[in-house]
Amino acid sequence: MALKKPENMQYEEAISELEKIVQDLEVGDLPLEDALKQFERGIALARSNSQKLQSAQQQVSILMQNDTQAPLQSFDE
Numbered sequence: 001m002a003l004k005k006p007e008n009m010q011y012e013e014a015i016s017e018l019e020k021i022v023q024d025l026e027v028g029d030l031p032l033e034d035a036l037k038q039f040e041r042g043i044a045l046a047r048s049n050s051q052k053l054q055s056a057q058q059q060v061s062i063l064m065q066n067d068t069q070a071p072l073q074s075f076d077e
Contacts, residue, residue: 003041006048018045 006014021042
């Protein structure tokens with residue numbers, strides 16, 4: 001089964017996979033090459049989720065503006 005690209009995953013799905021990767025790396029039973037691949041995948045998942053969180057924070061910030069008379073702003077990811 002091919003792995004999904006991190007940017008195409010739901011936040012929670014990526015967190016779950018990232019937790020599994022961390023557990024696998026902490027055990028230390030992986031060959032070096034596999035550990036490096038897992039680490040690389042983990043970094044990609046973490047970066048993708050960080051971008052998703054920043055996007056959500058921006059959306060919340062826009063929605064929570066106190067000026068109800070201000071024109072609506074478009075949201076660009």
